Amino acid sequence: MSVTAAKVLLDTLVLHGLNRAFCVPGESYLAVMDELHEDPVIHLVTCRHEGGAAFMAFADAKLTGKAGVVFASRGPGATNASIAAHAAQQGAYPLVLMLGQVNNERIGRGATQEMDFVKTFGDMAKSIEQVDHPDRMAEILARAIRIAESGTPGPVVVGLPTNVLEMKTDAKPLGRQAPSRVRASEGDVATVSDMLASAERPILVVGGRAHMADARKALKDASETWSVPVYATFEHQDVFDHDHPNYAGELGIRPPAAIQKAARNADLILAVGTRMGELACIGGAIPTPGQRLVHVYPDATKIGTNLPTELGLVSEAAPFLETLAAQNAPPVSVARKKWVADAHAGYDESAALNPRDAADGLDFGHMIAAMQEHLPDDAVLTSDAGSFASWMHRHYRFKSTQRLLGSEAGAMGMGVPASVAAALRHPERQVIALVGDGGALMTGSELATAVKERAKVRIIISNNSNYGTIRLHQETHYPGRPHATDLVNPDFAAWARAFGAVGLTVRTPEEAGPALQEAMAADGPAVIEVISSLENVDSANTIDGLRQSEKTDMG
DSSP: OEHHHHHHHHHEEEEHHOOOOEOOOGGGGGHHHHHHHHHSSSEEOSSSSSSHHHHHHHHHHHHHHHOOEEEOOHHEEEEEHHHHHHHHHTTTEEEEEEEEEEEETTTTOOOOTOOHHHHHHTTTOEEEEEEGGGGGGGHHHHHHHHHSSSOOOOEEEEEHHHHHHHEEEEEOOOOOOOOOOOOOOOOHHHHHHHHHHSSOOOOOOOOOOOGGGHHHHHHHHHHHHHTTTTTEEOOOOGGGGTTTTTTTEOSSSSOOHHHHHHHHOOOOOEEESSSTTTTTTTTOOOOOOEEEEEEEOOOOSSSSSSSSSSSSEEHHHHHHHHOOOOOOOOOOOOOOOOHHHHHHHHHHHHHOOOOOOOOOOOOOOHHHHHHHHOOOOOEEEEOHHHHHHHHHHHHHHOOOTSSEEOOOOOOOOOOOHHHHHHHHHHHSSSSSEEEEEEHHHHHHGGHHHHHHHTEEEEEEEEEEBHHHHHHHHHHHHSOOOOOOOOOOOHHHHHHHHHHHHHHEEESHHHHHHHHHHHHHHOOEEEEEEEOSSSSSOOOSSHHHHHHHHHHHOOO
16 A cells, blocks of 8 residues: 655654654655554654754664664754754764755755755765655665764765655665675784783773673673773763773873873874864873874774774774684783773872852862762663863763763753763653753753653753853963853743753752752753853862963963
8 A cells, every 4th residue: 555755754764763853844745744643653752943853862882882863854943953063073973864945946046944965964974865756665765874883973964855755665664784894804803912911001092982882791701801090081081980990081181291101102002983073182282102003993984094003903892802802812921910000090080079169150070979879780871062061071970871961072062962862762760961051041941842742851050150161271272351251141940940850059069969869860851950150160270260371371
């Protein structure tokens, strides 16, 4: 029996195991919503902005390892959603953007809201498809999902002309093809084993391709077998227990000197599951001419492209680490034990949390201390971009059973939408969003989505009435000359209550723990507003200190 192309689209998603999508309803894909009215085969989450919807899909992809799916209408909807496409490209996560398009006979005629997706998304999408006939819907969508999830994962755009969605077809939906799992040969892993055995100061640098449970276990086993310090890359420090004696810290934005020390002094860098981008290389500080680099990544085009690589292996992280852990490692020498211990001591020194006093508000470190005390071992943390996040990155000690969802692109607006997606995917877990006052009013209206969906998000807003990161840069480069970074904010606790959520305020260190416990006990969304210090602009700097440093440099 003939069905609409929209029905084939939805059934193809179901056969791929994709049971949730996020959207702002648009007239260009009414046929999809009509089919869901008849048979809600997937959970379509209605959001308040396409940027929020797309960030939710991006976060869902991080949690599941499968493609996140967002629907957006043509023109304004598509451009609003593009922020997450960029984040997915930068972070290497699979995202399928189902974008409405004008009727196919009007394409190329400058119709209202018409968009050339190839021109608009060509710099960030892995592939851009357009369904020109209803019989091709399943074929094109299945290919889009496969491309998004394979090699270096990333965003794929699928253009959906309105009239094609409405057309009938006898074509059948398609399911997922058996995935090809690339893995290094036994001989290649043996070569890496020999290099580790002969190295005096090896390190492991691990990225997002090691985020699933099997890779996390294999990482721990390999690190212990070979007695190697582990560095996590930006937004991926949850892949390894921070209290483990082999953990050496995060190579992210401005890592402390004590964490950089071992990375700069290593004689062998084994990079697994990371493209070894700018942040993983400490801004290009590693590898140095004297350091050997072994790069393990599932996409051959990313190996040796930007860095001098002695050995490149095309492999997913989990099978490589599993095979490496199974090798016969030599007895651990006294020197190697000291190397690992010193690397972990550098992390411990940097992670010590000593919140500072300030006359203008609370040091955000007090909130991190409360989280450390009260969050369960399976908590999910989502992070927006901003100077407030430096306390989490530097001082929160993750367990590998926890999850961290942030944007590797450093885009504001990720925190609240990501928490909604996480709470829907894992309603049994505590989901904590860390957001600045800037990001809170960028996509914070997705709190309405959380209320509608009864998603138990706990949103912690650091309110210092400033775009803190930019203020930090201003005080670094133009001390005493801030401009355009001051903000006027609402009472965020009252704002939360206006949505129907729990709203709490923290002004003193003593209030942090009880407020967090009350928020976690709420049967629905909760918001904690922390009246934060601007003087303590991030975890390592004060505004006065930055200004005094400039005076010292000039004097």
